[in-house]
Amino acid sequence: MATDLSKRSDAGVARAARLAGELGAALHLIYVIDDGLPPRIAQACDQNARETLQEQIDAAQRLREAKPQILIEIGRPWDVILDAADQCDADLIVAGLHRDRGLAGLFGGSTLHRIACTGTRPVLMVSEPPSGPYTRAIVGVDFSDCARRAANAAAALVRDHPLTLVHGYRIPFGALARRRQARRVTPAQDKKLIETEIHTRMWEFVATLDAPHRGTGVTAREGDPAKVLTDEAHRLHSELVAVGAHSRAWIAEAIIGSTAEKLLSFPPCDVLVAPLR
Secondary structure, eight states: OBOOSSHHHHHHHHHHHHHHHHHTOOOEEEEEEOTTSOHHHHHHHHHHHHHHHHHHHHHOHHHHHHOOEEEEEESOHHHHHHHHHHHTTOSOEEEEOOOTTOGGGTSOHHHHHHHHHHOSSOEEEEOSOOSSSOOOEEEEOOSSHHHHHHHHHHHHHHTTSOEEEEEEEOOOHHHHHHHHHHHTOOHHHHHHHHHHHHHHHHHHHHTTSSSOOTTOEEEEEESOHHHHHHHHHHHTTOSEEEEESSOOOSSSOOOHHHHHHHHHHSOSSEEEEEOOO
């Protein structure tokens, strides 16, 4: 769990502690000190961070039970966090919601986006304090290996609860008009044909997951993938939306790379980003 000790990070710490307990995982709390600070100030920051984190641990039962290891490091946040994740062979990197100003320089959109897009481990951005385990999750699917990793990672977090796979598609108007003319179908008929093709492909995708999830559902919606996922998250009252950090197009423009960035900037709920590799 990467924290900047702000209130916005508290939700991430709480979720990380809950996941550690649910999954029987080790928990590491890391705070990064700006490497541009004078040594005396950096030392004071180190002491203050350790005391603050210990106070958080003492005040929360789940944190006490998780027995987290405190890590205080100096350097560039994304490098330090990724290195620490490698050293402890982390299964997941958790962070709180970043501020509009960039979490006091630690978790600006660019920093969190670098961690999500250049790392080799799933990244979970927690936007709301947890009220319980994850029970409703959706996954943005573009049929890439990266999307498959997102689905597998989400399934591990929701465990026995339902998982909904969502494909947001867009077809350029010119291509759409030529397609309809060639097939001699109405717009409504063509949309039904497109979504039938997508649903078939999605069920084929489900069969390739590590363990096809019980209660898995699939849906396809026309529109910008990020908006489609946001709308579906609100409609289904999802607590988690998962996407891949990168994508490839299939039958339409499924731009998960930019989708991940949009969701990290404007999260409808907690956001899980799976790595490319």
